[in-house]
Amino acid sequence: MIRPGKMLVQVLQSLFKKSATSQYPFKKSEMPAHYRGKINFHPELCIGCKMCERDCPSNAIKIVKVGDKKFEAQFDLAKCIYCAQCVDSCIKKALESTKEFELAVLDKNKLKVTFCADVKKDTDK
Amino acid sequence: MRKVVIPIGPQHPALKEPESFSVTLSGERIMAFSARLGYNHRGIEKACEERTYLQDVYLIERICGICSHTHSTCFVQAVEEIAGLQVPKRALYIRSIIGELERIHSHLLWLGVAGHEVGFDTLLMYTWRDREVVMDILAELTGNRVNYGINLIGGVKRDLEKQHITDILKSVDILEERTKYYIQVCKEESTLIQRLSGVGVLSHNDALSLGAVGPTARASDVARDTRADDPYAAYDELDFKIVTDDHNDVYGRTLVRLGELMESYRLIRTAIKNLPEGLISVKAPRKIPVGEAFSRYEAPRGEDVHYVKSNGTDKPERVKVRAPTLANVQTVAKMLEDGQLADLPIVIAAIDPCFSCTDRLISVNSSKSETLGSMKWEDLRLYGIEWHRSKGMDFSAINKKLAERL
Numbered sequence: 181m182i183r184p185g186k187m188l189v190q191v192l193q194s195l196f197k198k199s200a201t202s203q204y205p206f207k208k209s210e211m212p213a214h215y216r217g218k219i220n221f222h223p224e225l226c227i228g229c230k231m232c233e234r235d236c237p238s239n240a241i242k243i244v245k246v247g248d249k250k251f252e253a254q255f256d257l258a259k260c261i262y263c264a265q266c267v268d269s270c271i272k273k274a275l276e277s278t279k280e281f282e283l284a285v286l287d288k289n290k291l292k293v294t295f296c297a298d299v300k301k302d303t304d305k
Numbered sequence: 306m307r308k309v310v311i312p313i314g315p316q317h318p319a320l321k322e323p324e325s326f327s328v329t330l331s332g333e334r335i336m337a338f339s340a341r342l343g344y345n346h347r348g349i350e351k352a353c354e355e356r357t358y359l360q361d362v363y364l365i366e367r368i369c370g371i372c373s374h375t376h377s378t379c380f381v382q383a384v385e386e387i388a389g390l391q392v393p394k395r396a397l398y399i400r401s402i403i404g405e406l407e408r409i410h411s412h413l414l415w416l417g418v419a420g421h422e423v424g425f426d427t428l429l430m431y432t433w434r435d436r437e438v439v440m441d442i443l444a445e446l447t448g449n450r451v452n453y454g455i456n457l458i459g460g461v462k463r464d465l466e467k468q469h470i471t472d473i474l475k476s477v478d479i480l481e482e483r484t485k486y487y488i489q490v491c492k493e494e495s496t497l498i499q500r501l502s503g504v505g506v507l508s509h510n511d512a513l514s515l516g517a518v519g520p521t522a523r524a525s526d527v528a529r530d531t532r533a534d535d536p537y538a539a540y541d542e543l544d545f546k547i548v549t550d551d552h553n554d555v556y557g558r559t560l561v562r563l564g565e566l567m568e569s570y571r572l573i574r575t576a577i578k579n580l581p582e583g584l585i586s587v588k589a590p591r592k593i594p595v596g597e598a599f600s601r602y603e604a605p606r607g608e609d610v611h612y613v614k615s616n617g618t619d620k621p622e623r624v625k626v627r628a629p630t631l632a633n634v635q636t637v638a639k640m641l642e643d644g645q646l647a648d649l650p651i652v653i654a655a656i657d658p659c660f661s662c663t664d665r666l667i668s669v670n671s672s673k674s675e676t677l678g679s680m681k682w683e684d685l686r687l688y689g690i691e692w693h694r695s696k697g698m699d700f701s702a703i704n705k706k707l708a709e710r711l
Contacts, residue, residue, distance in 0.1 A: 200434045215449070237359075261363060
């Protein structure tokens with residue numbers, strides 16, 4: 181089936197086609213609605229039941245009591261497999277998945293994230 | 306002509322995964338072929354025994370990077386059988402839909418790899434571009450392109466919404482049109498037909514006696530499909546036809562996979578049309594009662610088998626996984642018998658191997674067939690050197706030279 185004419189049409193069409201690949205670093209890609217990215221922790225909602233710690237398949241999360249009814253969460257982003265089981269296990273909805281996925285860093289210590297109870301935003305340890 | 310034994314792998318530029326093959330050649334003709342597994346053993350079965358059932362679902366899902374839903378569904382089915390859980394109909398339908406979408410992405414991937422192995426890279430570019438359509442829809446449904454994490458003991462985690470259903474139907478329409486084009490290419494393109502016909506022949510009787518599964522068996526006219534033989538999930542309610550072919554060669558395997566793609570589109574449409582309303586999961590106990598179960602699932606590559614034994618605690622006592630490649634890997638030796646060396650990559654690729662999934666522990670026996678027990682690191686190293694020397698690979702001269710230079 182040699183049909184040079186047909187091929188020529190394809191070639192000319194391809195010249196003016198948009199590229200199939202996405203221009204990722206320059207154009208941020210939108211994550212799907214259910215995307216399981218970096219976990220976010222709301223210390224004010226946590227009651228310290230440690231269900232997330234118990235269910236985590238990779239021991240990436242640790243809940244530490246820091247004061248009276250005050251808990252902080254320590255995450256190891258390198259260990260986390262982003263299955264979001266902790267989000268499903270949390271009965272108080274203190275954990276949530278975010279759409280953040282660009283987590284690669286050069287310093288390994290930056291992968292250990294602590295969500296402090298007193299200061300309400302997360303700080304890198 | 307003198308016989309030459311060529312070791313391929315475990316580390317080889319042409320291999321995607323570490324596995325070791327040994328090919329006996331007479332000129333360009335293959336006289337004997339043997340495969341050796343064990344270079345990618347991860348000890349997942351043992352690791353499962355130290356985790357709870359809930360954690361195991363995620364671990365089992367990571368056995369395979371392509372058929373992850375296969376393994377997790379197969380495991381979950383076994384646990385549900387032990388616990389005696391009645392999974393809601395809607396959950397079973399959702400599992401089937403995700404399973405079929407996974408089959409579509411796996412078969413499209415295979416078609417591209419097969420095209421690449423025979424030097425038809427345009428097909429690779431085309432199919433992998435189209436594969437993005439199904440990957441995007443899977444990401445939209447489950448939140449991830451692979452390792453969907455949608456299964457739960459007792460149902461599924463996420464429900465299908467109205468928007469998802471229209472999205473699935475739209476992408477299935479696009480993919481169906483593209484697949485029709487690929488079928489036309491495979492049936493008309495003479496270079497492809499000539500390259501694949503008569504390569505890696507596995508007769509009907511050989512397929513039966515070697516216990517081939519999946520598209521490998523179906524291309525040898527063995528009508529064997531777990532979806533029809535032992536229906537799981539929602540397949541007993543879906544009108545399902547087994548796709549077979551009587552070419553017995555790599556070309557037949559290509560046609561079977563393309564036929565299965567068309568069948569998958571039809572199944573997804575039927576499943577969406579009949580999707581029942583209701584709950585998507587039932588509450589599962591953390592401690593699973595004593596019992597054992599055996600679960601079968603038709604993975605894109607063939608029949609996947611899981612065995613789970615529970616002892617009444619929240620951790621399983623034994624988990625056994627037999628990935629489809631283990632059933633198919635023996636057939637490769639038969640297919641390559643009297644074949645050409647140049648056909649080796651495509652014949653191996655034609656069973657759609659997944660060596661990481663199939664890898665298992667190999668126990669080493671001494672010549673007196675006594676188990677050696679535990680080995681020290683140094684002994685293991687010496688054993689390795691000796692083993693390679695017996696295969697005709699002696700590096701002692703090179704090592705000596707290197708040592709002198711240093």
